[in-house]
Amino acid sequence: MDALQEEILKKFGEHVKKIRLESGLTQDEVVLNSSKLTKGTVSDIENGKRNFAFTTLIDLAKGLNVSPRDLMNFTIEKY
Numbered sequence: 001m002d003a004l005q006e007e008i009l010k011k012f013g014e015h016v017k018k019i020r021l022e023s024g025l026t027q028d029e030v031v032l033n034s035s036k037l038t039k040g041t042v043s044d045i046e047n048g049k050r051n052f053a054f055t056t057l058i059d060l061a062k063g064l065n066v067s068p069r070d071l072m073n074f075t076i077e078k079y
Contacts, residue, residue, distance in 0.1 A: 001051070008076055010048035015074035017046040019064055034063030 001009075020030060027042045037059055044050035045060065061068040 005051070006048065009051060011074055011076050012071075013046045013048040016060065016064070016071065019066060019070065020046070023064060023066075025064065030060070030063035032063075033065060034059045037063055 020027070025033075027039050027046075030042050031037050031039050037056070041050065041052070041056070042060070042063070045052065045056075057071060058068055061071050064071070
């Protein structure tokens with residue numbers, strides 16, 4: 001993985017964690033609200049360690065009770 005990909009995943013993870021915390025949800029609650037997510041997946045995404053499928057993005061949005069558009073609304077300075 002190159003530096004830009006790592007930066008994107010890191011920024012996205014920070015954004016996801018911010019949404020989760022602002023919603024007052026734990027990682028366990030996100031998992032319970034989703035269809036197929038595991039706590040490990042949520043943790044890896046939040047820590048920028050996982051590049052995942054589009055369907056996971058949809059399930060993550062469901063788990064966070066937000067739209068996929070809300071998840072994609074973040075800025076990457078280098079991009």
